[in-house]
Amino acid sequence: MQAEFKKRLFDRDLSLDLIRSDEIPSEIRFNVYRNNVHTSLIESLQHSFPTVVSLVGVDYFSNIAWHYIQQHLPTTALLVEYGVNFPEFVCGFVKNQKLDYLPDVARLDRSFIECANEADGEAIALETLAGWVSRPEMFERLCLCFTAPVRLIRSRYPIFSIWQAHQKSDMADRLSQIDLSKSETVLLTRPAFGVRSHQLEHAEAVFIEALLMGERIGQAVSRSGDIDLVSVLRLLIDEGAISALNGDC
Amino acid sequence: MNTRLNENRRVLAGGDRLPAKPGIGLKTQHLSALIEQRPEIGFVEVHAENYMVKGGARLYLLDCVRELYPLSIHGVGASLGGEGMLDETHLKHLKQLNERYQPQAFSEHLAWAEVDGRYLNDLLPLVYTEATLKRVTEQVDYLQNYLGRRILIENPATYLQFEMSNLGEPEFISELVKTSGCGLLLDLNNLYVTCSNHKLETDSYFDRLPLTAVEEIHLAGHSVDSLTDGMQLLIDSHDRSVCEPVWELYRKAIGRLGALPTLLEWDAQVPELMALVAEAKRADRYLLMASEAVCDAG
Numbered sequence: 208m209q210a211e212f213k214k215r216l217f218d219r220d221l222s223l224d225l226i227r228s229d230e231i232p233s234e235i236r237f238n239v240y241r242n243n244v245h246t247s248l249i250e251s252l253q254h255s256f257p258t259v260v261s262l263v264g265v266d267y268f269s270n271i272a273w274h275y276i277q278q279h280l281p282t283t284a285l286l287v288e289y290g291v292n293f294p295e296f297v298c299g300f301v302k303n304q305k306l307d308y309l310p311d312v313a314r315l316d317r318s319f320i321e322c323a324n325e326a327d328g329e330a331i332a333l334e335t336l337a338g339w340v341s342r343p344e345m346f347e348r349l350c351l352c353f354t355a356p357v358r359l360i361r362s363r364y365p366i367f368s369i370w371q372a373h374q375k376s377d378m379a380d381r382l383s384q385i386d387l388s389k390s391e392t393v394l395l396t397r398p399a400f401g402v403r404s405h406q407l408e409h410a411e412a413v414f415i416e417a418l419l420m421g422e423r424i425g426q427a428v429s430r431s432g433d434i435d436l437v438s439v440l441r442l443l444i445d446e447g448a449i450s451a452l453n454g455d456c
Numbered sequence: 457m458n459t460r461l462n463e464n465r466r467v468l469a470g471g472d473r474l475p476a477k478p479g480i481g482l483k484t485q486h487l488s489a490l491i492e493q494r495p496e497i498g499f500v501e502v503h504a505e506n507y508m509v510k511g512g513a514r515l516y517l518l519d520c521v522r523e524l525y526p527l528s529i530h531g532v533g534a535s536l537g538g539e540g541m542l543d544e545t546h547l548k549h550l551k552q553l554n555e556r557y558q559p560q561a562f563s564e565h566l567a568w569a570e571v572d573g574r575y576l577n578d579l580l581p582l583v584y585t586e587a588t589l590k591r592v593t594e595q596v597d598y599l600q601n602y603l604g605r606r607i608l609i610e611n612p613a614t615y616l617q618f619e620m621s622n623l624g625e626p627e628f629i630s631e632l633v634k635t636s637g638c639g640l641l642l643d644l645n646n647l648y649v650t651c652s653n654h655k656l657e658t659d660s661y662f663d664r665l666p667l668t669a670v671e672e673i674h675l676a677g678h679s680v681d682s683l684t685d686g687m688q689l690l691i692d693s694h695d696r697s698v699c700e701p702v703w704e705l706y707r708k709a710i711g712r713l714g715a716l717p718t719l720l721e722w723d724a725q726v727p728e729l730m731a732l733v734a735e736a737k738r739a740d741r742y743l744l745m746a747s748e749a750v751c752d753a754g
Contacts, residue, residue, distance in 0.1 A: 208539070208583060208618075208620070209538065209539050209568060209571040209580075210539075210571055210572060212571075212580065213571050213572070213574070213576065216576070224619070225618055225619060225620070226616045226617070226618065226619065227616070227617040227618060227619050227621070229655075230685075230687060231683065231687055231689065233616070235683060235689065236615050236616040236653075236689070237615075237616060239615040239616075239681075239689065239691060240578060240580060240581075240615065240616075243578040244576050244577060244578045247577045247578060248577055251577070280574040280575065280576065281574070281575040281577060282573055282574065282575060283533075283543065283545065283546065283575055284505050284508075284532070284533025284534075284535075284543075284546055284569065284570070284575050284577075285505060285508050285533075285546075285549075286505065286577065287508070287509055323512050323513065323514075324509035324510060324511065324512045324514070325510055325511060325512065326510035326511040327510075327511035327512070327515075327516075328511075355510070355511070356511075356512070397512065400512060400513035400516055401513065
């Protein structure tokens, strides 16, 4: 019976003769549940993708979300996990519109939620690194283990600038001044309990991405080219992004 | 660098049971304000699913709240009325929350939300038959054994009845309570909404419930969907203050049952924290009057 009930939430052509009839039409009674299911899931997606909502407006976002819900219902009651593949879905939705950056902005929104809710963990202090710096041959062979909240989001579009504009009341003005041909990479960290965002230079982004893939410091440096190694490592450690140094990798 | 409370040093607020005082439904946006302002309320209640995350500020702030107030954890997603098996991962999360926060009460709903591995995020209605009763009793029993505690089940707000139902809702709840040994979370707004939507007498519905099993009361606001020909459906929207007829039901209920832990729920268009506290203060006045009446009678 419950499978039949569910079908009727999404298909208005099916009979509602499972409902006891009275003077209030069954359609009106059943519509309360249709509305509850759709509205609550749309609101959940709005909550998870606030920058996307600001960029396209509540009505247009709700339209995308409605279509998403028809194809992708949550698989668990943990709504914080709902919408993992929403950025890819948005990609298909905005094709041929001047919103090519929207899927990457959605990925950034999603990453904020993940970063905020990832597991707590101990991060290393700067002194831990200091012991290795004096031994360059061993230092270059180090791998870094990252704390769970760290996220790196690379984009062909200026997603950090767009996200920053979204934080301000004059978003439209600020958006109009952004050069949409610019690529940007964002690093998210959670040094205590608040999520912090950092825009990275290209070389820094390549370096940190290589480290996240498990490459040694020496390999990551040769991949990124000219980089201020001390300042990047200091940033990562100050931001609580590193949980361990591994000298045996 | 992340700080976590030292589990061994934690001193949790309250005793073994929720106090017979008003509490508020704690929204995540009010966590910091509650810790800073520390309003005089009896307890707080949180939705379990909002805290099913691996770490971060939310869990930490609830740790802090738990040291200040007795706690009720209220699940909305276990789908105890579902036709399938309970989701083991969800149960594991519930158990972890119960172990971490050691709430004075844990409650869930007489409803279903999950079918064929898809979660519909609403409290959907049950067909009231002997077969459903047997199934829900087994699920409640299973959850109680899994958590190692007695749970409370909340009476639902419904908008339709099924042709196939052949048991009344109060009778279904009475039998569930009797057979599973669970307690009843009496939601008076749900009772009012359900009775209005199905043209049932609130007094009769109330009298048929297992009143000795009531351990907590919920109060909330509802909206009115006006239809043609003067008909209406009440919607359990939790988006406004409690209406006068529900306050009247509350006074009658505690007049008969005595003072009970009473929760003010407000889940949509949520106002400032202190607006919820003001609603709780009104409940407190009625609770005081109910206690004085018992003393006078004694």
